[in-house]
Amino acid sequence: MLTKLQLAHFRNVQAASVSPAGGLNLIYGANGSGKTSVLEAIWFLSVGRSFRSHLSQRVIQHNQPHFTLFAQLGSDDRIGLQRERGGDHQVRINGEPAKRLAELASMLPLQLISPESFSLxxxxxxxxxxxxxxxxxxxxxxxxxxxxxxxxxxxxxxxxxxxxxxxxxxxxxxxxxxxxxxxxxxxxxxxxxxxxxxxxxxxxxxxxxxxxxxxxxxxxxxxxxxxxxxxxxxxxxxxxxxxxxxxxxxxxxxxxxxxxxxxxxxxxxxxxxxxxxxxxxxxxxxxxxxxQCIYLVDDLASELDQTRRTLLLEQLQKTGGQVFVTAIEPEQLAMVPWDKRFHVEQGRITEQQD
Ligand SMILES: Nc1ncnc2c1ncn2[C@@H]1O[C@H](COP(=O)(O)OP(=O)(O)OP(=O)(O)O)[C@@H](O)[C@H]1O
Ligand SMILES: [Mg+2]
Missing domain, CATH: 1.20.1050.90 (RecF/RecN/SMC, N-terminal domain)
Incomplete structure (x- = not known):
């Protein structure tokens, strides 16, 4: 479970630090605000590359030399990842350089559901x-x-x-x-x-x-x-x-x-x-x-009617795993109680208090 996530110079996110809930997390905001980028950052920490671009340097914020990601998993494990424009990268697990990228995947099992997942x-x-x-x-x-x-x-x-x-x-x-x-x-x-x-x-x-x-x-x-x-x-x-x-x-x-x-x-x-x-x-x-595996669901609402959106959210909740869902309007997905909600606006991420 991700207890802390930090991004620096990743896509349009200059700097962000979030402490997600163990259950359902909603990330919402307008088109182009940076919602998918947050999921992409989590994916990067597990897989060592993007799910959107083959070129890892594309995710580095424009005019910046590198991006940095950090994740705290539970209370013990930490992953740090930095990637330079030239392609050099550093991956650290609990402060030590990682030997293989597969180590990341086994620490952070993820399932991504996005509009591109049809390709499966x-x-x-x-x-x-x-x-x-x-x-x-x-x-x-x-x-x-x-x-x-x-x-x-x-x-x-x-x-x-x-x-x-x-x-x-x-x-x-x-x-x-x-x-x-x-x-x-x-x-x-x-x-x-x-x-x-x-x-x-x-x-x-x-x-x-x-x-x-x-x-x-x-x-x-x-x-x-x-x-x-x-x-x-x-x-x-x-x-x-x-x-x-x-x-x-x-x-x-x-x-x-x-x-x-x-x-x-x-x-x-x-x-x-x-x-x-x-x-x-x-x-x-x-x-x-x-x-537990972590579920990343980008644009959950698309292609689904309200009944199916509810079914899907309930099923995700039932897994007991940590879930990150993005949506444009929070009202689209108001049928389940969100443990935490984050609003994204021009790359700035703010936790919303009810
Ligand atoms: N390397 C980069 N540096 C700076 N900004 C970037 C970079 N790559 C992409 N962007 C911008 O980051 C923004 C966030 O994109 P993202 O796909 O995360 O938005 P989104 O909130 O998921 O939008 P949508 O609702 O349309 O899916 C976009 O406006 C995009 O133009
Ligand atoms: Mg998006």
Missing amino acids: LLDGPKARREFIDWGAFHGDPQFFSVWSRFRRLLKQRNQLLRQQASTRQIAIWDKQLVQYGQWLTDARKAWVNSLNDALKGIIDQFLPDVPIRISFNQGWDSKTELDQVYSAGLARDLQLGYTVSGPHKADLRLRVDKMPAQDSLSRGQLKLLVCALKIAQGMVLSQQQQR
Whole structure:
């Protein structure tokens, strides 16, 4: 839980210090006031980059050499992050330089729901694979090292394929690839099973009468063993110069009446489905790891009618986690009691007292 958040020279925020509530926090203000920037700052502290721009320097306030972020988590942990225009960055965890960015993510598990979150359903499998891996990563401390190892091995295999290496040479790598790939797949499967259980309750609320089915596609034909996939596909992979099937192609399939969900749901329904997936993700984390994830919900009101806005807010509240919601007008979201409300105006953030 974020107990303190400080921003300096981040987007249009020159300097701000806020002490959010453990429950529901509302951030409201006019267009361009800096609401999304506050969520972006929290995201940056967990992921080490922005969710809006690939270029981290874009978030540095104009005419400033760097931005600085600081977060206090609970009463013990502190994260500090500074980024220079030239790209240099410093990340400190409890005063010590961080070794890997993944350390941040495991300290600060986040789920972001924004108007761009539709991409989870509309884009290719990459986003959905990352979504499953978020859960598997937080669910098992070994996941990150297995996943990194698998990626490196796959890269090496693809390089050998491009170089037209001998079958024997590639088979040596395949042995390890199978071992790590199978481990990854088992972890993903276990996570998706738990996710499905958590999802049912939420979907019944958000989208009753919509027969949504969610299934895991492991990235290759489920009747074939992974070692077979690599060996039987080798001739084709050599011809193409890359590995066609395997855990790197895993995906989550969402269907309504045998049709892909994105082809049969309305915009509002799609948004609710994305919200359900993300809320379920955090719920499984808290069930399995007794850890709460923080929810960032940018522009909650958009695409949703008043009934659905209420349902969504109630469901977020039920998670028991810390929630940050942005809105243009606070009246749009007056149906739940906010623990704290912050007004943003031209980059200045003020806590509102009732
Ligand atoms: N690097 C930067 N330096 C200074 N200002 C910036 C920088 N990048 C963006 N801005 C400005 O920061 C402001 C805040 O943007 P932000 O997206 O946070 O607003 P918002 O409150 O979420 O608005 P909306 O309601 O339209 O979504 C914008 O006016 C934008 O022009
Ligand atoms: Mg915004």
